[in-house]
Structure formats: structure tokens, C-alpha cells
Amino acid sequence: MPVRLVDSLASTEPLAEIFSDRSILQAMLDFEVALARAESRLGIIPQAAVEAIAAAANPDAFDLAVLSRSTLRAGTPSIPLAKTLIDLVRSKDAAAAGFVHYGATSQDVSDTALILLLKRAQPLIESDLLCAEEGLRKLSEQHQSTTMLGRTLLQAAPPITLGLKAASWLAALNRGRKRLTESFAEALVLQFGGAVGTLAAIGDKGPMVAQGLADELGLICPDAPWHTNRDRLATLVCACGVLAGSMGKIARDVSLLMQNEVGEASEPESSGRGGSSTMPHKRNPTGCAVTLAAATRVPGLVASYLSAMVQEHERAVGGWHSEWPTVTAAVQATGVAAASIAEIAEGLSVDSARMGENLTATGGTIYAEKAMILLTAKLGRDKAHQLLEEAARNAVTQHRQLVEVLGEMPEVTKHLNPAAIKQLAVAEDYLGSAEIFRLQQLQATLSPKNPAEKKD
Amino acid sequence: MPVRLVDSLASTEPLAEIFSDRSILQAMLDFEVALARAESRLGIIPQAAVEAIAAAANPDAFDLAVLSRSTLRAGTPSIPLAKTLIDLVRSKDAAAAGFVHYGATSQDVSDTALILLLKRAQPLIESDLLCAEEGLRKLSEQHQSTTMLGRTLLQAAPPITLGLKAASWLAALNRGRKRLTESFAEALVLQFGGAVGTLAAIGDKGPMVAQGLADELGLICPDAPWHTNRDRLATLVCACGVLAGSMGKIARDVSLLMQNEVGEASEPESSGRGGSSTMPHKRNPTGCAVTLAAATRVPGLVASYLSAMVQEHERAVGGWHSEWPTVTAAVQATGVAAASIAEIAEGLSVDSARMGENLTATGGTIYAEKAMILLTAKLGRDKAHQLLEEAARNAVTQHRQLVEVLGEMPEVTKHLNPAAIKQLAVAEDYLGSAEIFRLQQLQATLSPKNPAEKKD
Amino acid sequence: MPVRLVDSLASTEPLAEIFSDRSILQAMLDFEVALARAESRLGIIPQAAVEAIAAAANPDAFDLAVLSRSTLRAGTPSIPLAKTLIDLVRSKDAAAAGFVHYGATSQDVSDTALILLLKRAQPLIESDLLCAEEGLRKLSEQHQSTTMLGRTLLQAAPPITLGLKAASWLAALNRGRKRLTESFAEALVLQFGGAVGTLAAIGDKGPMVAQGLADELGLICPDAPWHTNRDRLATLVCACGVLAGSMGKIARDVSLLMQNEVGEASEPESSGRGGSSTMPHKRNPTGCAVTLAAATRVPGLVASYLSAMVQEHERAVGGWHSEWPTVTAAVQATGVAAASIAEIAEGLSVDSARMGENLTATGGTIYAEKAMILLTAKLGRDKAHQLLEEAARNAVTQHRQLVEVLGEMPEVTKHLNPAAIKQLAVAEDYLGSAEIFRLQQLQATLSPKNPAEKKD
């Protein structure tokens, strides 16, 4: 099932399939059949009814167009679904019709169907995130010594390594994935409460049916129905929002590095990717664009979901009804971004020579901080500052390297020998703790929990 | 084309059809054919090419699944679309293939296609809004004298008329529709700029082709291409946001009036609507739920759109790519809310007897303000206040009407005769300027522009 | 320090004090002094410099107005702060001036100052949340058997207990507080990276200084600087968003119960609270209003924060600069809501008699589901349905109780004896698993982690 054109940059095919009409219908029918099974095992409904219900619960017997239209009138798809299912069962086994959807409410069906679909989406997204992490880990290892400009406010700053940069991308992505996994674990629970969350229609067997139903569906059975307590799903949507932000940061960085004027990296080539027919070398940051699109959209979706949490009493008017398009869009956007970042992380082309050229092109003013430290130790801050300011101004106006200018200033050469001055402009010599911070971030990704929580 | 299940409370069928794959494809092909026509009329491309292009631009010849997949790789549907169209043309007329999409860029196709679809959506939404306005106008006229509780912070307050309430709903809706119409008028303009917004590929004929293309498509030709200036579309999305808020307010009010404990109004009955099979009298506020769902979702969509406005240089990385799902969702949500409000406005059941009962049930404390004014004039504020406080306390604790209690207080009866005291509890006698404000709001809806702008 | 009028419903005094100018200044100075201490202990700067810096780091010596103005020009408060601090130190000890802010960058100061202030905010908010939980626990225990209407889509539905309702409020609040605590634990880490996150200016001693600085400030030292990786703070802001939503749900429910027409509960009386001078009995849902205001605002703040996560390279242009007003507003809004909910939870007035009256006022149609189950077992679904539909219609049109009508229907009395029919309308008899779900939710609050994660 291809993604609709309108969403073609906003989902992947497997995720779009999961939230397709057919798939939603199947999940709702799965609920109804599993409910019948659980209830029959507890003697609440007859075994014969289960067979009739399971036989009738065939998606092909449902007219999706009718179901969609009826949904708008009924306010939820589960009402017309149950009605049709009852009709189908009745046509074969009139007695069984009374046991369809027994003790459940429409929200039980819709909410649990959503949970079942989210459960199918989880491994798809996590798998792409793991690929992305693996790609970034390799990138970081491979470029642990590749020096490049640090850039603050988009201005040249002292050097870093690409290894450190990739490790920072990785660490944020890794934390985000662990949070996502936790929030899936918390959210993927059965909803089953009957009309008002008491399961009154099945007497005192509520918890037993709930557990049996959860087992049938492979879901965890929570402490209680959560019809108007949406905090678990909200936390999942928020985890998507945080991940989208972290992925957007990577994509922004990569797209900036891909500028012709910077030219330090580019997205992998792939068929149909970016490119222009007459400019065959051109590689557009298409994966970055898709990822940044997600990072742009998802925050608003998170806001929509959080706004919907104020749900009245035992079933909301509106808040609940707003959720499906929001949750599914947030999850799919996160998924297509994860797929894009995976592809970028695994195949990023790096031009380390260009990185060196860009370092040199700054004229060495990025090392002024380093020179300042050395000279302050010899001359005091104020004198050192005055000298540096003069040297930097001359370097800029004369288009020369800062170290050359410094090498001609007597007050500098009095304290620093030519080798020391030359050393000032060696990027590898001004990386501080870059490698330690790189390693520590890689290390942190190996722990099962996010680092700052380790003491818990 | 039915609405997808996942969006089944978030769109109407006609709106869903407009943003369907087939419809988007058609709109993009319409652009390509219109471009060829406009260019051939100006002698830029040969007439023969137009015929070949028009013949090839048949949606049935396109594989939507392939188009969707290619879009994710290309970053925009127009690149694979143009490629396929060129192939189709070439297979019939090799020479004509060079004139497909001539001088245009992919964004021209996608943006203008979106505009063409929005143009089709406009009358659908406006027509429902007009129905809603007409319904509210009738409601306001019919109930100009129907008194009901005013409610502040959900607490009983002095009376209003349903006529005034409906007129206030109407006035906000009417202002919102006028703003929507204005923003459609501003936004429905051609996008045609070529690679970077200069139309360099067609030499000095850019503006002429643009005008011809706009004429072909029935769009206004703007002062310049707007590839990275999205303020017009943003204003349209905002107008949807404001309208969704105003409609949400109506739906909230109606759903509150529909509570069993209030029982003053209910949504019209309609087949498949709300209701429970075993509780035949029950009418769920389904239309309110759909409308409140829109009012819950659209603010986040507006935020997503506004966030996307920060678009780089001559074509954005990500901001632009995020727009389609956001714009189309906002417009469809506004549309399904408008349809729901129209239905509610046209068919609202009003229980004016119950309105009267609810007024009485307050024990008359809602008239304390009125009594205070009368007594202040006689006794001064402090004394009046002290008497009222005592009377109100007694009325509440003794479950009696405030006027009865007042009628037994000598300090009150000294100044107010029994008739005056009894009159205190007549709702119709404490409506102030309700009718004037009702009429003025109805009047304001008749002006072509929003009231406060009338002097412009 | 009182809250500013413009924020007077959006913060508490203690939280407003934490984010006041003086407090921010102090936190930034704390950073500078702690840095000097940590560096001197490692022999990086002389001990004498520490004393000079600590002496100069007196908030009274700073002109807050000048600092604020300079911030807008510098783009961050830490630049003018460091400049002034250097001047103050120099005026006493010229040599020491070179060791102020040594090796740090402005973002280290601002970010860590924010973290220090958030650390002070945490116990304030958590303490109010714990009070709220305690209040709700008591409420749930006290009303474990108090029956009241369940309400779905604001319509009467089968009964629940107030005990269950309060337990559901509690469980969501408890989960939200645990998530908040976790996200504080994750976010409250030192930021210290120097110009580009390598701490190059302090050679190979970066991690040691970082650890020493963290120890001085009572913060955890993370695996690496996080200047452009904002996911930990984002998760904290999201946790505020989820909590605000759960608190908004409680406030919405309470405000609905407080409607005169419902009258089942009201906020506690307190001086200056709600109320009208002439309507002394009136209690406005002021705490609900403040809480709902937070639930309305915070989702947009979350979106603003998530949008800001896309931060360029080693320091962002804009994203970072947007954060302070967003984070501090989200935390304060959550705090004032927590304080309001605590007050409501601890002092909610419950009118259980009115709850009973509202149950009765439904005419028993809320028990139709129950009757349906009984009759289906005897007559089959279709016959049962037909009988119930007739009975319900008659009950509604004749303003009688459903059980009375049923008791006169021969087809019903043939299968159900009068006692059984009468029992149909006993709320206590149709509570299903309400008590079990209540207990399970109370139990879940006692576990250290959120329930669904227990297996981890």
C-alpha cells in the first residue's frame, strides 16, 4: 500500500499500511474475536458464539466506504463496525448475535485497535533508529581524528572532530530511542472498561476477562481502564516529538555541511534521489528535507495531542475524537524521519580534505582563544588581549594567517618561539577533550537506561 | 471517495476527494497542460507540442503507487510526475518531449496544484458556513425572547436570551467566514517562478507566460513568485484556526446545554447519529464532538504551518516539504466542523420550558445584583450589601427563593413594596440591552466587512 | 517577590522568585565562582584568583537594568555578566581578572544557571503534586462506596463510584509525577563545554574540571556537553505538558460537577476565593480555572520548545535563544496548576445526596444495558432489544422510571420477578469491577515506577 500523495513525504509505506483502512478494520475485528474467546473461556458466552463471531469477522465482508461514512455520524468507527458484525453473525447464527461485543463499549474497540497498530509500528521505527545509530557509531569511529571547524551561531569557531560531532548526534538519538521504547512499553496496554470503565455488564469477572483479552491480543493488562486518562499515549507522542527534534538537528547540520560553499559532506547517492538531470553531480539534501519536515510538523502535533488530554468524565466530547489523525501522523512522521536518518547515517559522504581547507580558510582567527591563553600566562590578560586584537585585525585586513602576523610581532616572539607560534594553528593540537567526550558518549549508548538516571 | 477511517471524523467526503491522489495528480497535470498552452500562445513552444502534452496528460496513464514512492526519493511529486509525462510524450512525439514542463520548476507544479485544490475546497466550506449562519440567524430570531440562564465560569448568573446567545455565535462565525474568504482571495494565486523565481529559462517573457498560465487555470497572477514567502497560505491556515476556535465555542456551549442535568437543547436527530440502541431517547452530541475535535487539533496544525514559514533562500530544506499534510488537514478539519455546525444550527432542538425551570431552580440568587442596585439607591451600598448577604445566605440554607426571604425582611419591605420585590425575580425584566446587542450583531453580519473595520 | 500581574494566574510566588532577575544573576555568579574553585583545586588558576572572584561575585554590585539591556545586544546574558565580573575583579586584583570565566563559554553559564534554577523548582512542584495525590487518595478511600452517574459525552451513563473517579485522577497524576521526577533527574546535569564543546582552553583537564564544577554545584556531570542537544530539557518540558493535561482533566471534571445544575462537588472555600459579595454561597471554580488555563497554555509551550530543538552545529542561531521564556513558563504553569489541584484535592466538598438525586433523575434509563443483559439471556438479543426500546421510550415520554414501565410489561414479568426488576435500578448493584479497579490504581501508585514498565 503506497503512501497517499499528500503524505508522501510524511510516512513510509510499511507505516502507511499499518494505519490503512483495511488494517484498522482488521485490528477492530481482532478485538471483537479475542473478546469473544476470552469471554467464552470464562463461561460468559457460549463457545458456539465464538465460532460464529470469528467466522463473521472477515474484513472482506465489510464495506469500508459505508463504515467510513457511518463513522462520521456515529462519532466512532466501532459503533457501525459492531452493528455490521452483529448483522453478519445473526445471518448465520441468530443466538450468537447477542454475544458480539459483549460487555464492551465502542471506545474499548477503537482504543485497543490503535494500540495494536502502534505495537506493529514500534519495531519498524526502532529498527530504523538502530540502523541510524549503528551508522553514526561507525561514522564516529572512522572519523575520530578528522578535524573540522566548530561552528557557533553559524560562525567559525575552534576545531572539533567529526567523530565528536557524530557521537553527539548518536548520543541524542540513542537517548531518544530509549525514551521511545519506554513510552511504547508504557502505552501498549489494553483498553477495556465497558460503558463507563467498570465493566458492569460482565458482573464480577471484569478483571479476568480483561486479562484474558490482553493475553489473546498480546498486550499488557493495565491496572484499570484508561478511557479518559491519556497520559500514556501522550508520553509516547511526546517521545516522538523529542526524537523528531533530535533527528531534525542532525538533518540541519548535514544540510548545512552540504552547502556548496561548505562542501564537507553529502547525502548518499541513490536512485531517484535529489539530483537534477542536467547537473548530474548535484545531490540534494532530500533525506534532510524529509527529516526537517518531520521536525517542523511534529511539535504542532504534540501540542494537538496534549490539548486533547482534557477529557470529560468517563468519555470526552471532542478531545478523544481528535486523537487518531494526530497520533498516527506523529508516529509516521517520526518513522519516515528515522528511515531518512538511517540512510544518511549509513551512507554519508565525507570530504575531509574540504574540512581541512575550511579550517585554513579562517586565517587562523579560530585559534585566537588558544593564543590568548598562552600570552595571558606570559603578559597578563589585558596586554595579551591588546596584542591579539591587533594581530587579528591585521590578519583579517591583510588576508593573512593569524600565526604569520603573530610571528612578526616582537612582543609575541619575545615569549613564544617560532615552533610554538606555528603550533598555534594546528587543529589537532586544540581539541581539548573531544576524544574523551566522544568515547563517553559512545559508552553511554551501551547502557540500558539514559545516563543521568544510572544511579536510580 | 470515502474519507479514510483514520480521518473519518476529520474530513467530509467531498473535501477528502479534493485532496485524494487522483485529484492531486489531475491538478498537477492541469498545470503542465496549461503551461504548454500559455507558452505556445506566446510562441515559446510549438503548438504541436501542446497537443502531444495534452494527450499524454491523462491521469490513467500514471501509476499512483510508483508516483508516491518516487516522491519520497525525489522530495517532491512534481519531479517524478514530469519525468513520467516526458516519457509518455516522447513515446508519441519525441520532439514534443523537450517542451514538457518548459521553464517551470517542480515547486511551481506542486504549489499551484495545491492552490487549485484549495480553490475547489473554498465553496464547499463557505457554503456550509453560510448554512450555519442562516440556521443561527433563524434560531436567534425565533428565540429573541426566550430567557435562559447566563452562565459564568459554569455558574448560574443573571439571565440572557437564547436569541442573544445565538446572535453572538452567529456574529463570530460570520466574522470568521469573512476572514476566511479574504484569506482565500489573497492566497489563491499562481506560483510560477522557475528554478529560482526569475523565470530565466523563458527569457523576458516570464510575466506574460505567468499571466497566460494564471488565466488558463482561473487563478490570479501575483506580483512575483512566492516560493519561499508563505505568508498568504499561512494567513489562510490561521483563518481556519480562528474559525475552528469560534465553532468549537458553539459546540462546547451546545454540548453543555445537552447535559441531562441541564437539558436545554439537543442536536438534531438524524439517522445513525449518536444514540444507543437500548436508550432510544438518547442523543449524543456527535456533531459537537466532531467540531470540538477540530477545535482541539487545528491550533497545533496552525503552529506547524507557522513554524514552516522560515524557508531558506529560494527553496527551503524541510519547511516547504512539511506543508501539504498540514494545510490539507487544517482545511478539512475546518470543513467537517463547518458541516457539523451547519447541521446543529439548522436543527437544534430547544427546550425553553427547561430553560425556565433552570432559571427558577437557582432560587433567585441570580437576581441579587438587581436587588443590590435597588437597595443601594435606598440604603447605601454597605447597608444594602449586608442585607443582601443575609438574605442570600438564608435563601440558600432554607432552600427558598431569594425574593421570598427579602419579602420578609422589614428593612427591605420598608423601601420596596411587594410588587417591586416580586418583580425582582422576573427574568424578562432583567435583560438590559440583550435585544439591542442581539440586533446589532445580526446587523453587523450584513455588512461586507468585519465591523471594526468599517471606517477604512 | 510577588508574581507579575500579567502572570498572576500563571505562576506561584516561590516559582516566580526562582526565575526572577536576582535569582538568575545569582545562579550565573554561582557558576563563575564554582568554576574558579574547581579550576584552582586542579592548579589551573591560582587560589588567589578564586578569592578575588568570589568577593566580586556579589549580585548587589551588578546593575540588572544594564545587564538586561546588554543581553539583547550580546544575545546572551552571560557575555555582559562575564564582562562586568572581569571589571569588578580587575579593580581589586588585576592579575585575577584573567582567570574569570576561564575556559568557559557564555552558553555554559546560561544553561547551567537554568539547570540550577530548575533544580530549585523541582521540590516545590513535586511537593504540591504529592499533596494533591494524598488528597485524592483520601477522597477515593472516603468515597469508595459513593455512587454517582458515569457520564459519557456529557450524557448520563451507568453508575460509577466517586472512589473510582478519584482513583483514576490520582493514578494519572501519580504517573505524571513519576515521569516528571525522572525527567528532572535526567535533565539536571551540568553544561560545560567551552567554545565548541571540547573544553580545549583547559587542555586535557576538561573532564576533571567538569566533575569538580558539577560537585561544587550539586549537579550530575554528564557524559559530554549538550550545548545543541536539548533532548533532556525537551523531555522535561514534555513531562510538564503531560502533567498539565492530566491536571486539566481533573479540573474539567470538577468544574463540571460544580455546575449549579449538577451540584455534586465544589472547590473548598478559602478567603478571597471565587465568590461574589452579593452571592455569598457562590463558589467559583477558581482553582479549576487556573489549572485549565495551564492545560490550555502548556501544549503550545511544548511545541515552542520542541521546535527549538533543531539547533545548528555547536551553537544555534535562534533555537537556543528562544528557550528561557518557554521553559520557565512551562514549569511555572505546571507549578501553579499543581498548587491549585492540591488545594482542590485536599478540600473538595462532595454532595453525595445530590449524586443520588442525579442518578434517580435519569429515570433509570442508565440501567437499560443491565436489563438488556438479563432479558437477552431469557429472550434472545432481538426480542430483548425490542422490549427495552419500547420500555425506554415509554419511560421517557411518560416521565416515569424505567423499572416501573418494565414491571408492567407481561413479557418482562414473565421472566423477571418484581424483586429482580426493582433490583435493576440499584446503582450499587451495577458497579462491576469499580472497586477492584479503584484498588488496583491505588496500589499502582505505590510502586516506584509506572506500572506498565514493571517488568523492565
Add this chain to the structure above:
Amino acid sequence: MPVRLVDSLASTEPLAEIFSDRSILQAMLDFEVALARAESRLGIIPQAAVEAIAAAANPDAFDLAVLSRSTLRAGTPSIPLAKTLIDLVRSKDAAAAGFVHYGATSQDVSDTALILLLKRAQPLIESDLLCAEEGLRKLSEQHQSTTMLGRTLLQAAPPITLGLKAASWLAALNRGRKRLTESFAEALVLQFGGAVGTLAAIGDKGPMVAQGLADELGLICPDAPWHTNRDRLATLVCACGVLAGSMGKIARDVSLLMQNEVGEASEPESSGRGGSSTMPHKRNPTGCAVTLAAATRVPGLVASYLSAMVQEHERAVGGWHSEWPTVTAAVQATGVAAASIAEIAEGLSVDSARMGENLTATGGTIYAEKAMILLTAKLGRDKAHQLLEEAARNAVTQHRQLVEVLGEMPEVTKHLNPAAIKQLAVAEDYLGSAEIFRLQQLQATLSPKNPAEKKD
């Protein structure tokens, strides 16, 4: 009054002053005095009371800390304000105390005070926007022929002129300002409705008092009170959102042009601005950062405001209470962005030589489209495409200019003479309609209304 540190990048001093405690207090007192004057003129309250009220309405007599604290308990500042004012009046003239706040409700005071403050903010913001427009107009005129790279998806594309780029910035800003002005005109109306919007307490004189009060305050008197119809304010907040987006686009572009690797423009130097003491040439994009911070934050604020529009009946629980921090933050953020953009627009340093160098550095591949057009006319599309693809590949791999490579290809030189080939790489020769689109956009800014609406 300096901006608070926490907001120091989020407001300007004059705007911060407008929304300060003192200023809010003054505006509320202005309302109370104006109300007394209007009512006394109509004989509703005695003239003596006006004098007593005006005398008491002295901000110095109010304790702002007490007022703030009472606001949280009362749910609105106007309740404690009126109470204090009554006490102050009573202490001088007991009789007059009964005429304070006569017939008004607390929301009348708060809402109208907000409107009065917004009215003071309007000219400040518009004046900065006009300066920004004037700066951009000059920039556009001055650089009408300055060629520079067009950039799509941050990749090199055919040339544009800086004049066109500046004109596009200007046109969007100009449209945004006109919309802002319109939305101010619509929103700056009196709120005066009494308890429930009927002005019942002043009998049939409501509209007359309203008009008199509006005249006193210099506001327009609307058709009716708008206590729970917030669409006019919502439209104003949205106009801020759209403007923030358009300004963010300018700031993003400028910050990208300021990258060292691009170096085509930089923000004006100004004292305390950006810069580093040891890197004297460095100019940080501080104004861009402040503007982008606004563009990042405001969309979420718009969402918060729109979410708040769903206001219950005659006064909301929560929605209304959430508004002040949102509206004032959105307006101030827009204002500080406008001030920043004005400064950038008026003082942008342009390096047109560098623009030329960056054009050349592309190796001419940006002219491949142009060459394709010429060759297609001679050779047909497919052959032309094949030649260009080969030439472009060679140019890139051999680091040569595309035109050089083309000049050596016989199939090209057969059809194009050397002069024609050389001309291919002349930027000025491939600007298409850049100048016309520049002029048309400048022209459009001169019309009173936004262009697409001109026919209205």
C-alpha cells in the same frame, strides 16, 4: 523599565513597560474612571462620585504585591482591584463607594485594560516594521543589479539579484504589516457587557454608556460585548505569528549569508553586538538569533491562544484565564523581532565581490539549464541532455568551468560559437524577469491593501 532577564531576548524595553504591573494597574484604573465619567454624564451615577473615584484611582495607593496575590485567589485582577478602589473611595466619600465599577464585571476591566495596552504597543511595532521596510526598499534599489547565487535546498542554483531577494523580503513584510494593522483595527474595541453581556445593571442605557466609555478611552465601541468571542484577538495573535514567520525567513537568509564560508553579508556593527574580544572582525548574527527565536516561539503561542478560544457560555473556565501571558508574549516577541529586522535591514553590510566569487566557484554548473535550452533547440532534448550530462560530469571531476568543457565538445561548437558559449556563464544574462518581479513587489507595497485583494 528594563526587560526581565528571562525575557531579555523576547521583548524591547518600551513593550516591556507597556505590560508591566504599573502599566496594567493604570489601564484598569483608567477603565474605572472612564466608566464613572460616562455614567455620570448620563445621570446614572452622581458627578460627585466621579470626583471621588478619580481621586482614589491613583496607582500609588495600590500595593502591587497584594494585588498580584489576590489575583491568584480571585481568578482575575479586577476583583481585588475593584475591592481596593471601593475601600479607597469609601474612606473619603462613603456614598460614592456604591458607584465604583457600577454595572461592570471584572472581565470588562481586564479585557479593556488589555486592549488599551495593545493600542499603545501597536505604533511601536508598526514603526519598527516601517523602518525595516524602508531599509529593505533601499537595499533592493541599491542592489537591483547585484547578482548572487540563487540557492534551492541550500544548493547552488541559477543567479538572482540581491535586489530581487530584498524585494521579496520586503513584500512579505509589507503584507504582514498591513494584516497586523487590520487586525489591530479589528481588535482594539471596548469590552463592556456587565455580568453576562447584557449590561442589565444599567437598565436600558447600556449602549449609551458603552459608547461614552469607548469615547473616553479612545476605543471603538463594537456591536456587542465579546466576553467569550475571542476571534478578533485571535486574529491579531495570528497576524503576529505570520509576521514572525516572515521575519524569521529574512533572519534565516541573512544568517546563512553571514556564514564564513559564504560571507556575502553581515549584520551591522553596533556596540556590544555579537563579536568576540579576541576576534575583533567577528560579527555574530545576534539580530538574526533574536528574530529566529521569535519565529520559533510564536507559533506555539498562537496555538495556545487558538486553543483558548473554546470558551464556555458567558465566561470561560480557564480559556480566558490563560490569555494574558500568551497575548503579551506574542506581541512582545513580534516587537523585538521587528526591532531586530529594522536594524538589520537598515545596516546590512553586503559583500558583492564575494557574491561574484561564489557564483564563479560553482564552475558554471548553475548555467546548465541555460545551455540545455540552447542545445535542445538545436539538437532535441535527448541529445542535448546527454551532452550536458557528460559536460557537467567532466567539469566537476576536472574542476573546470562548464563553459570551458562545452567549448571543447565538437557537437556543441558545431551549433554554438565561442562567444555564445562564453555568454552562457554570464550571470547578468540569465536573470529572466528578476527586475520586473523586483519592481512589481516594490510597487505592491505602495498599495493600501494586500495585492491579491485589489479587486475588492
